[in-house]
Structure formats: structure tokens, C-alpha cells
Amino acid sequence: MEISTSKFTPCEIIEPLTNNISELLEIAKGIQIEQPDKGYRFSIDPFLLVADITPKEGEEILDIGTGCGIMPLLLATKYPCINITAVEIQNELAEIAQNNIKINNLCRRIKLTNNDIKEVQLKEFEPLYIDKHNTTKHSNFRTNSIVNCGFDRIISNPPYKKRGSGRLNSDIQKAIARHEIRLTLDELIFNAARFLKIDGILNLIYPFCRLKELLHTISKYSIEPIQIKYVFTTKLQMSNDEPKFILMVGKKRETKNN
Numbered sequence: 001m002e003i004s005t006s007k008f009t010p011c012e013i014i015e016p017l018t019n020n021i022s023e024l025l026e027i028a029k030g031i032q033i034e035q036p037d038k039g040y041r042f043s044i045d046p047f048l049l050v051a052d053i054t055p056k057e058g059e060e061i062l063d064i065g066t067g068c069g070i071m072p073l074l075l076a077t078k079y080p081c082i083n084i085t086a087v088e089i090q091n092e093l094a095e096i097a098q099n100n101i102k103i104n105n106l107c108r109r110i111k112l113t114n115n116d117i118k119e120v121q122l123k124e125f126e127p128l129y130i131d132k133h134n135t136t137k138h139s140n141f142r143t144n145s146i147v148n149c150g151f152d153r154i155i156s157n158p159p160y161k162k163r164g165s166g167r168l169n170s171d172i173q174k175a176i177a178r179h180e181i182r183l184t185l186d187e188l189i190f191n192a193a194r195f196l197k198i199d200g201i202l203n204l205i206y207p208f209c210r211l212k213e214l215l216h217t218i219s220k221y222s223i224e225p226i227q228i229k230y231v232f233t234t235k236l237q238m239s240n241d242e243p244k245f246i247l248m249v250g251k252k253r254e255t256k257n258n
Contacts, residue, residue, distance in 0.1 A: 017048070017051040017052055020051035020052075021044075021047050021048065021051045023051075023078075024047050024050055024051055024074055024078070025047065027074060027077050027078055028047075028070075028074065030077075031073050031074070031077060031104055032100065032103045032104055033068065033069075033070060033073065033100055034068065034096050034099060034100055034103075035068050035096065036068075036092065036093070036096065040067060040093065042067055042068065042070045042157075045157050045205050045245070046067075046070045046071045046074070046157050046205075047074070048205055048231060048245065048247060049071065049155060049157055049203060049204070049205040049247065050071050050074045050075055050078075050155075052203065052229070052247045052249070053075065053153075053155065053203055055075065055079055055082050055152075055153060056152070057081040057082070058081060058082065059082045059083070059152040059153055060082075060083050060084075060085070060151050060152050060153075061075065061082060061083070061084045061085070061151060061152065061153045061154070061155060062084075062085050062086075062087070062151040062153070062154045062155070062195055063084060063085070063086040063087065063154075063155050063156065064087055064117050064154060064155075064156040064158070064183075064188065064191065064192065065087065065088065065089070065117075065156055065157065065158055065159075065183065066086035066087060066088045066093075066097055066112070067088065067093050067097065067157075068093060068096045068097050068100055069086055069088075069096075069097035069098075069100045069101055069110070069112070071086075071155060071157065072084040072086045072101070072106075072110045073100060073101070073104060073106065073110070076106050076109050076110050077104075077106075082109070083109050083110075083111075084109065084110045084111070085110075085111045085112075085113065085125055085151070086110060086111070086112050086113070087112075087113045087115060087117050087120065088112065088113075088114060089114075089115065089116045089117070089182055089183070091114060094112060094114035095114075097112055098112045098114075111125070113125070116182065117183065117187075117188075117191045118183070118187055118191060122150065122194075122195060150195055150196055150197040150200060151195050151196055151197060151200060152197060152200055152201070153196075153200060153201045153202075153203065154192045154195060154196055154200065154201070154202050154203070155202075155203045155204075156188060156192070156202075156203075156204055157204075157205050158183060158185070158188050158204070158206070159183060160206065160207045160210070162184075185210070185213065185214065185217055186217055186220075189202075189217045189218055189220070189221050189223065190221055192221075192223070193221035193222060193223055193252060196223075196252040197252065198252055198253070198254050199251055199252060199253075200251070200252045201249060201250070201251055201252075202218070202223055202248075202249070202250040202251070202252070203247075203248070203249055204247075204248045204250075205231075205245055205246070205247055205248075206245065206246055206248060207244070207245060207246075208230065208231075208242070208243040208244060208245060208246050211228075211246055214246075214248065218248075218250050222252060222253045222254070222255045223250040223251065223252050223253070224250060224251050224252075224253050225248060225249070225250050226249050226250060226251050227247075227248070227249035228246055228247070228248050228249075229246065229247040229248075230243035230245075230246060231243055231244055231245035231246065231247060232244065233245075
């Protein structure tokens with residue numbers, strides 16, 4: 001797998017993330033991670049995205065569509081001075097993610113919300129675990145509330161395929177994770193902008209074939225692309241200049257009133 005700086009601007013020349021990915025794979029060996037036996041299971045995508053993230057101390061991070069919680073687990077283990085809120089719409093995956101957080105002793109630094117991001121309000125992100133189906137409150141997460149100030153960074157490995165495109169997986173859990181059944185690109189970016197601070201950072205991994213659509217959508221919601229990288233999964237893709245994924249870093253800008 002190769003990672004290359006894109007030709008799009010603005011961008012920075014950054015070394016390949018191979019070493020970061022290798023480090024994360026080693027970290028993953030020391031984490032207890034449960035996944036569904038037959039449903040959606042993560043692949044290399046979350047490792048690629050996390051490898052491209054270097055949070056500052058004290059950052060408040062939101063993961064939209066956390067699945068089993070793999071990205072918060074990796075980030076919280078590697079960076080001990082950050083806090084993460086994870087949102088997952090699917091009940092079974094949210095239950096698995098919460099258990100993963102608990103068995104890795106990260107309940108004070110990772111908070112899970114089992115809900116639809118489109119229905120969540122910022123004030124609902126209390127410093128306690130929230131479950132829309134279970135009112136049981138767990139141990140305190142942190143002392144400083146993020147209410148009324150937003151997140152420093154939002155990360156997401158969202159559904160890649162448009163609704164109605166390609167074959168829909170018969171497993172509904174996989175289908176929701178891979179197709180825009182419950183969350184479209186526009187809805188994702190709208191809600192990312194809704195929860196980001198001004199100058200907050202958005203980190204996404206997304207198919208290269210939808211790059212133009214992604215750039216148009218983030219611009220619509222005042223998020224500026226500040227870095228884009230190509231991810232080639234084969235030498236042939238690189239020789240043909242046809243990457244499979246892009247890693248995008250965007251920054252929320254203040255909306256100017258005309």
C-alpha cells in the first residue's frame with residue numbers, strides 16, 4: 001500500500017504514513033477488540049485514517065459512525081491526553097463498542113452515544129455515557145463539559161457508496177456501514193460542520209472516485225480542504241494514477257455574512 005501527496009491544492013508534502021500504520025498495528029495487538037461474528041468488521045481503513053492524525057494535548061474529538069470503536073481505541077491508547085466522543089447509530093455495534101471501551105479501561109476518556117448523529121444536539125454530549133435505549137449512566141468521563149463550544153476535531157470512516165449504487169449487502173449491518181442508507185455525504189458534512197469549532201479539523205477517509213463531490217460538499221458547509229493524500233492499494237493503481245482512497249484534512253472557517 002502506498003500513500004502519496006495529491007496534486008490538489010492547498011496541500012503539504014508529508015512523508016508516507018507506513019511507520020505510523022505499523023505502530024498502530026502493534027498497538028492494536030495490545031488492545032482487546034470484539035467485533036460481530038457475521039456483521040460489519042473493520043479493515044485497514046481506520047488504521048489509515050488514524051495514522052494521518054496527530055492530535056494536540058487536550059483535544060476533544062468526535063468520531064461519527066464509530067462501529068466497534070476501533071478508531072477511538074487506537075487514538076486513546078496512543079495519545080493519553082485527549083478525550084473522544086463516539087457516535088454509533090446501530091444498536092449492536094454500539095453495544096460492542098461500549099464493551100470494548102470498558103474492557104480496555106477507557107471509560108473516562110471515551111464516551112459513547114448510541115444515536116443518529118442527525119438527531120443529536122451539542123448540549124446532549126454530557127460527560128457521561130449516553131444510550132438512547134438505556135438510561136443507565138456510567139462513570140464520569142471528564143470534568144470539563146464541551147457544551148456550547150464544539151469539538152476540536154471530527155473523524156469519520158463513513159459509508160462510501162451512494163444509495164442505489166452497487167449491490168446492497170444482504171446483511172443489514174454491513175449495508176448500513178457501506179451504503180448511504182442512514183447517512184449521506186451531505187448529512188455527514190453538515191453535521192461535522194455543526195459540531196466543529198471554528199478552525200476545528202475534519203479528518204476523513206473517502207473513495208477517490210467521489211473526491212469532486214466531497215470537495216463541493218465541504219465547501220458548501222464552510223470547510224476548507226487543507227490537505228489531501230492519495231492512497232494506492234496496488235502498484236498498478238499508482239502507475240495509472242488511479243488511487244483507491246483519499247485522506248482529507250479540512251478546517252472549518254467562519255461563515256461570512258454578505
